[in-house]
Amino acid sequence: MASLTREELRDLYRYLLLTRGLEERLERLFKQGQIVGGLYRSLGQEATAVASAFVLDDGDWLSPSIRDMGALLVRGLHPREVLLQYMAREGSLCGGKDNTTHFTIPELGLLGPISPLGTQLCVLNGVALAFRLRGEPRVCMTYQGDGASRTGASHEGLNFAAVQRLPVIVILEHNRWAFATRSEREAAVEDWVDVAAAYGVPAASVDGNDVLAVYDAAREAVERARRGEGMTLIVAETYRMIGHAQHDPQHYVPKEELLEWRGRDPLARFQSYLLESGFESRAALAVVKEGVRRLLDTAVDDALAALMPEPEEALAGTFAGDAAAVPWTRRTHVYPDLAHSAMPS
Amino acid sequence: MTIETREASGQDTRSHFKETTYLEAIREAMWEEMKTDPAVFIMGEDVGAYGGAFKVTEGFLDEFGSSRVIDTPISEAAIVGAAIGVAHMGFKPIVEMQFIDFIAPAFDMIVNFAAKVRYRTGVGASLVIRGPCGGGAHSGPFHSQNVESYFANVAGLKMVAPATARDAKGLLRAAIRDPDPVLYFEHKFLYRRVKEMLPTDEEILVPLGVARTHRTGSDLTIVTYGAMVHKAADAAERIAEEDGAQIEILDLRTLRPLDSEAIIQSVRRTGRVLIVHEAPRFGGFAGEITAQLCEEAFEFLDAPIRRVTALDTPIPYSPPLEDYYLPQTDDIVKASRWLLAY
Ligand SMILES: Cc1ncc(C[n+]2csc(CCOP(=O)(O)OP(=O)(O)O)c2C)c(N)n1
Ligand SMILES: [Mg+2]
Numbered sequence: 001m002a003s004l005t006r007e008e009l010r011d012l013y014r015y016l017l018l019t020r021g022l023e024e025r026l027e028r029l030f031k032q033g034q035i036v037g038g039l040y041r042s043l044g045q046e047a048t049a050v051a052s053a054f055v056l057d058d059g060d061w062l063s064p065s066i067r068d069m070g071a072l073l074v075r076g077l078h079p080r081e082v083l084l085q086y087m088a089r090e091g092s093l094c095g096g097k098d099n100t101t102h103f104t105i106p107e108l109g110l111l112g113p114i115s116p117l118g119t120q121l122c123v124l125n126g127v128a129l130a131f132r133l134r135g136e137p138r139v140c141m142t143y144q145g146d147g148a149s150r151t152g153a154s155h156e157g158l159n160f161a162a163v164q165r166l167p168v169i170v171i172l173e174h175n176r177w178a179f180a181t182r183s184e185r186e187a188a189v190e191d192w193v194d195v196a197a198a199y200g201v202p203a204a205s206v207d208g209n210d211v212l213a214v215y216d217a218a219r220e221a222v223e224r225a226r227r228g229e230g231m232t233l234i235v236a237e238t239y240r241m242i243g244h245a246q247h248d249p250q251h252y253v254p255k256e257e258l259l260e261w262r263g264r265d266p267l268a269r270f271q272s273y274l275l276e277s278g279f280e281s282r283a284a285l286a287v288v289k290e291g292v293r294r295l296l297d298t299a300v301d302d303a304l305a306a307l308m309p310e311p312e313e314a315l316a317g318t319f320a321g322d323a324a325a326v327p328w329t330r331r332t333h334v335y336p337d338l339a340h341s342a343m344p345s
Numbered sequence: 346m347t348i349e350t351r352e353a354s355g356q357d358t359r360s361h362f363k364e365t366t367y368l369e370a371i372r373e374a375m376w377e378e379m380k381t382d383p384a385v386f387i388m389g390e391d392v393g394a395y396g397g398a399f400k401v402t403e404g405f406l407d408e409f410g411s412s413r414v415i416d417t418p419i420s421e422a423a424i425v426g427a428a429i430g431v432a433h434m435g436f437k438p439i440v441e442m443q444f445i446d447f448i449a450p451a452f453d454m455i456v457n458f459a460a461k462v463r464y465r466t467g468v469g470a471s472l473v474i475r476g477p478c479g480g481g482a483h484s485g486p487f488h489s490q491n492v493e494s495y496f497a498n499v500a501g502l503k504m505v506a507p508a509t510a511r512d513a514k515g516l517l518r519a520a521i522r523d524p525d526p527v528l529y530f531e532h533k534f535l536y537r538r539v540k541e542m543l544p545t546d547e548e549i550l551v552p553l554g555v556a557r558t559h560r561t562g563s564d565l566t567i568v569t570y571g572a573m574v575h576k577a578a579d580a581a582e583r584i585a586e587e588d589g590a591q592i593e594i595l596d597l598r599t600l601r602p603l604d605s606e607a608i609i610q611s612v613r614r615t616g617r618v619l620i621v622h623e624a625p626r627f628g629g630f631a632g633e634i635t636a637q638l639c640e641e642a643f644e645f646l647d648a649p650i651r652r653v654t655a656l657d658t659p660i661p662y663s664p665p666l667e668d669y670y671l672p673q674t675d676d677i678v679k680a681s682r683w684l685l686a687y
Binding site: 088092094096099100102114116117118148151178186312313 | 390398450482483484662664679
């Protein structure tokens with residue numbers, strides 16, 4: 001059972017609130033046409049990302065999937081940075097060149113995924129390899145959806161990490177859906193933790209909506225990895241409480257199922273736990289809530305005030321050092337002066 | 346944009362015509378082929394109950410059942426591999442990539458298995474891999490790509506990129522019936538923007554490998570395909586109005602086999618050529634077309650060959666960056682004027 005201090009418990013609560021609150025702001029901004037591209041939420045799954053990332057130390061690395069906003073916040077990302085990124089503004093984490101959680105920030109130990117699913121694990125394995133080559137007791141953590149875990153890249157990545165005994169913790173988010181496809185149609189296993197057997201690695205199945213259960217499982221896995229005993233696969237049993245993205249009204253999801261899982265909301269559960277166990281008073285939690293609200297208000301205001309990037313910024317950055325574009329990336333060719341004929345006006 | 350096709354103009358035969366979007370045209374081609382040929386079926390991610398990410402296969406599951414509209418795991422290599430195998434057995438699978446960008450995990454299956462299997466073994470694979478390509482929706486580097494050049498250097502693949510609803514329908518029908526692997530690139534920006542009056546009582550079949558003159562003109566040829574056909578048409582209209590010059594637009598429709606003859610004939614007539622594509626410049630189709638023209642039409646050229654293409658960078662996400670990256674009508678106008686003045 002987790003031996004967390006009162007401050008740590010309060011932090012966990014704060015991150016859960018921050019995650020949900022930030023995504024609610026994002027959704028509002030999306031409806032106002034301020035978000036560029038699609039918007040994916042982690043509603044109902046926040047505990048998995050928050051509590052697992054909470055176990056990591058500075059110097060560890062993490063690679064999020066699309067529903068791991070909580071992990072990014074725990075790693076130290078400011079909500080304003082998230083908002084700027086999702087609004088494709090000037091100075092945002094990818095400078096407007098890529099979207100969602102696709103940024104890599106070495107100082108925060110964040111490896112940005114790409115959209116093609118399953119790929120980021122393979123790359124994170126390389127980060128873990130570097131730790132081992134340097135003899136550093138650092139670890140890597142990543143997340144993959146039940147759907148993403150069925151890609152060839154994911155299988156290769158899991159196997160590579162297992163055989164190389166890399167310090168990697170893979171958290172498989174069994175949220176029952178991959179877009180509109182049921183997880184039963186993604187894998188034929190009955191219990192998703194069984195997939196670990198194929199790789200010969202230790203595994204744990206955990207209630208992904210239970211902050212402390214996730215924390216405990218992640219902690220055990222992180223300690224094992226730090227001791228040099230290789231990877232662990234953690235299956236977080238959870239549920240995607242909202243459509244795949246904002247455009248998806250999830251008509252295909254049975255109402256009863258949603259209702260059932262609404263009763264297991266991770267934020268409500270953790271709040272009850274804190275109150276019932278006497279760790280926190282209602283008044284203390286209200287203070288946390290107010291702090292989060294204010295932080296988000298300011299973050300939204302700041303982000304809305306930011307400009308869009310200058311068009312020419314598209315030219316830079318394909319290769320190292322080409323702040324100015326290399327010649328062949330010119331948008332339209334330079335047209336030599338036609339000395340012998342007048343240009344039509 | 347609304348495209349008036351020849352059939353729709355003037356004639357009082359409206360009862361036989363129906364307004365059809367580019368997306369509906371794709372649906373209809375699959376629907377009608379599945380109705381008439383039990384060997385045709387669909388595989389892909391979320392194509393069944395959800396009807397596909399862009400709803401291209403909406404209603405197919407109800408009509409054809411789950412044995413012919415197969416929801417698969419997120420395993421593109423396995424999907425294409427299975428398509429090759431089932432094609433060996435006489436079926437005609439249509440594989441949907443949720444976004445054409447996700448064809449990448451299936452690259453090995455496509456370039457090494459599907460493309461080479463007939464040449465190596467004499468046993469072919471009749472299959473279609475289709476999916477939404479192209480930018481303009483601010484979707485970032487992984488939901489906007491044009492992938493044709495990745496495959497251009499691989500013998501054994503046919504490639505199609507329709508610009509109109511009529512061609513979307515007719516080319517898909519031809520692709521399904523084709524005995525070899527066909528990559529079918531449907532531009533997501535055109536899905537609901539292109540609307541045409543299409544006949545309901547006539548089978549639309551457009552043979553692979555034949556280009557189409559989208560607009561006739563004698564002063565300059567623009568060779569293009571896909572969404573760029575429409576930007577080229579806008580540019581041509583502007584130039585006709587403002588400069589009085591007439592631009593011919595050749596819509597390639599099929600990229601492989603390339604209708605070289607049509608390109609060469611048009612350029613021999615106009616003496617000037619601009620090649621426009623949405624894919625990046627380096628290694629793009631414009632390079633190959635330029636080389637063919639140098640070989641076959643050099644003496645007919647009155648001006649250098651020019652290209653308008655995307656930048657040689659990944660496709661950026663933020664709207665000002667993406668707009669800058671993509672070829673725009675203004676770019677085509679500018680390049681055309683330069684060529685016309687040369
Ligand atoms: C290789 C690849 N194929 C298809 C897609 C399109 N796609 C994006 S998310 C998604 C479903 C993901 O489901 P899952 O991995 O379970 O994650 P969840 O959305 O449930 O968190 C699909 C099919 C993709 N991103 N990458
Ligand atoms: Mg899932």
